[in-house]
Amino acid sequence: MQRRKTDLLVIGAGSGGLSVAAGAAQMGVRVILLEPGEMGGDCLNHGCVPSKALIASAQRAFRMSHASAFGVASVEPQVDYAAVQDHVAESIARIAPMDSQERFEGFGVEVIREAGRFLSPTEVQAGAHVITARRIVIATGSRPRIPPIPGLSDVPYLTNETLWQLRERPRHLLVIGGGPIGLEMAQAHRRLGCDVTVIEAGRALSREDPEMAAVVLEELRTEGVALHEEHAVEKVTQTADSIEVTAGGLRHSGSHLLVAVGRAPVLDALGLGKGKVDTTAAGITVDEGLRTSNRRVYAIGDVAGGPQFTHVAGYHAGLVVRNALFGLPVKVKPQILPRATYTSPEIAQVGLTEAEARHQYGDKVEIVRLPYQHNDRAIAQRQSAGLLKVMVVKGRPVGASIVGQQAGELIGLWALALSARLKMSDIAGMVVPYPTIGELNKRLAGTYFSPRLFENETVKKVTRAVQRWLP
Numbered sequence: 001m002q003r004r005k006t007d008l009l010v011i012g013a014g015s016g017g018l019s020v021a022a023g024a025a026q027m028g029v030r031v032i033l034l035e036p037g038e039m040g041g042d043c044l045n046h047g048c049v050p051s052k053a054l055i056a057s058a059q060r061a062f063r064m065s066h067a068s069a070f071g072v073a074s075v076e077p078q079v080d081y082a083a084v085q086d087h088v089a090e091s092i093a094r095i096a097p098m099d100s101q102e103r104f105e106g107f108g109v110e111v112i113r114e115a116g117r118f119l120s121p122t123e124v125q126a127g128a129h130v131i132t133a134r135r136i137v138i139a140t141g142s143r144p145r146i147p148p149i150p151g152l153s154d155v156p157y158l159t160n161e162t163l164w165q166l167r168e169r170p171r172h173l174l175v176i177g178g179g180p181i182g183l184e185m186a187q188a189h190r191r192l193g194c195d196v197t198v199i200e201a202g203r204a205l206s207r208e209d210p211e212m213a214a215v216v217l218e219e220l221r222t223e224g225v226a227l228h229e230e231h232a233v234e235k236v237t238q239t240a241d242s243i244e245v246t247a248g249g250l251r252h253s254g255s256h257l258l259v260a261v262g263r264a265p266v267l268d269a270l271g272l273g274k275g276k277v278d279t280t281a282a283g284i285t286v287d288e289g290l291r292t293s294n295r296r297v298y299a300i301g302d303v304a305g306g307p308q309f310t311h312v313a314g315y316h317a318g319l320v321v322r323n324a325l326f327g328l329p330v331k332v333k334p335q336i337l338p339r340a341t342y343t344s345p346e347i348a349q350v351g352l353t354e355a356e357a358r359h360q361y362g363d364k365v366e367i368v369r370l371p372y373q374h375n376d377r378a379i380a381q382r383q384s385a386g387l388l389k390v391m392v393v394k395g396r397p398v399g400a401s402i403v404g405q406q407a408g409e410l411i412g413l414w415a416l417a418l419s420a421r422l423k424m425s426d427i428a429g430m431v432v433p434y435p436t437i438g439e440l441n442k443r444l445a446g447t448y449f450s451p452r453l454f455e456n457e458t459v460k461k462v463t464r465a466v467q468r469w470l471p
């Protein structure tokens with residue numbers, strides 16, 4: 001065994017671990033990074049990047065078959081599924097150098113391609129190395145949760161880890177789970193010409209405001225995705241040429257099955273008991289500053305049991321670097337963390353939903369609504385289905401929900417508004433280029449002020465009085 005000492009040991013080279021390692025090493029700290037698998041973790045290799053690349057192919061296909069309204073003949077797209085997967089692989093390959101071992105070694109990080117396992121509260125074993133570190137960051141992410149459905153283990157099923165190796169287009173894709181993974185992949189495959197059936201035990205997109213989620217679900221159904229909500233899966237069986245899922249008294253037959261029912265934290269084999277790091281089923285237990293029960297050890301990203309997004313792992317990393325390197329007090333602010341699901345239309349959220357805001361603020365909250373149909377660019381592009389809702393308390397937004405074209409882009413402004421505590425007047429006062437979808441944000445703030453200005457007798461009296469004094 002080779003004994004090693006370092007300032008910072010990072011376990012896992014995914015979105016969270018890489019961000020911590022890069023930040024710390026570039027500040028001159030000695031960093032060792034452990035990764036037994038592919039550099040870049042889930043987001044690059046099995047998550048965000050491949051899913052968004054597949055969605056991009058699907059959007060192309062959809063536009064080809066829906067062009068006639070624009071005066072361009074619609075055509076039935078010829079989908080070469082293997083070539084679609086080549087595009088997915090190429091997207092990963094183009095981004096991979098950013099997360100590569102060589103790039104991180106260039107920052108001064110020592111990368112060891114071994115799994116880490118605690119031997120004691122201060123020592124971690126990785127292959128032939130025993131590493132002692134002043135601070136340790138666990139960033140081991142999550143993996144697909146496989147539910148205990150009778151028969152599931154006896155059939156060949158896909159997860160987000162294996163979907164990208166598929167070369168033949170599924171004739172009929174069955175999807176268990178109507179969350180972000182299930183619905184992004186369901187719509188993309190439908191647009192690529194597959195029959196698709198989604199079986200959801202509860203409500204699809206259940207984290208989202210139901211009014212906003214309904215817009216997405218209606219579009220999916222219009223495009224031909226068979227979506228069964230409140231249908232608990234009873235069993236899965238295989239016949240000679242198909243897989244059958246029995247749910248809610250119905251039998252769904254398909255050629256391929258995708259399981260997308262949530263994530264499980266990667267905790268096993270880490271020896272967390274020896275490290276005196278406490279866990280629950282959701283993940284590693286952390287305080288507001290991401291410290292675990294072992295004060296020298298932090299947990300970030302998916303393994304920390306909170307919202308599971310790449311930008312959240314990156315945000316955690318920034319906080320940990322500040323605290324571990326400079327001793328600065330840090331605190332996770334859940335209310336500033338946005339999320340977006342990249343269906344068409346997209347659905348995005350930051351801060352409180354309408355229901356949460358009403359629950360927290362009662363009648364002090366004002367709900368400001370603006371449908372997309374008033375946006376000139378959305379009309380010109382025939383993408384005017386959508387809605388913005390912003391929850392406002394005493395002139396400041398406390399939450400924003402958006403469903404529609406580019407919702408994931410539009411939510412960024414409200415994420416800034418919440419993190420910088422901007423007022424609605426700040427949003428109303430900004431000037432945005434015409435004609436853009438982004439005008440919706442400013443127009444919504446205008447909608448907040450309209451009744452105050454234009455339906456207010458005092459304002460009208462004062463304005464009339466001022467006219468008499470003006471030269």
Ligand SMILES: Cc1cc2nc3c(=O)[nH]c(=O)nc-3n(C[C@H](O)[C@H](O)[C@H](O)COP(=O)(O)OP(=O)(O)OC[C@H]3O[C@@H](n4cnc5c(N)ncnc54)[C@H](O)[C@@H]3O)c2cc1C
Binds near residue numbers: 016049160
């Ligand atoms: C299909 C899909 C689509 C997604 N799309 C989006 C999206 O569009 N936007 C978004 O924000 N998020 C998206 N996500 C979520 C996002 O991928 C995760 O939130 C993010 O990857 C979490 O980063 P992480 O660093 O916590 O974990 P990971 O990226 O999973 O990295 C963990 C790393 O730790 C390594 N590891 C595990 N055990 C050990 C050990 N014992 N020792 C050393 N290393 C170990 C693993 O090999 C892995 O490389 C998506 C996820 C999926 C599955």
Ligand SMILES: NC(=O)c1ccc[n+]([C@@H]2O[C@H](COP(=O)([O-])OP(=O)(O)OC[C@H]3O[C@@H](n4cnc5c(N)ncnc54)[C@H](O)[C@@H]3O)[C@@H](O)[C@H]2O)c1
Binds near residue numbers: 147206262308339
């Ligand atoms: N655009 C994005 O940012 C994006 C995209 C994909 C994934 N992600 C991340 O990955 C996480 C995991 O996504 P996910 O969709 O797998 O999980 P999820 O937990 O968000 O949704 C899973 C769905 O499966 C349902 N379900 C659970 N067990 C079931 C069963 N036995 N039968 C039928 N339905 C069942 C649940 O009710 C739920 O609606 C997300 O929460 C998100 O954090 C993000």
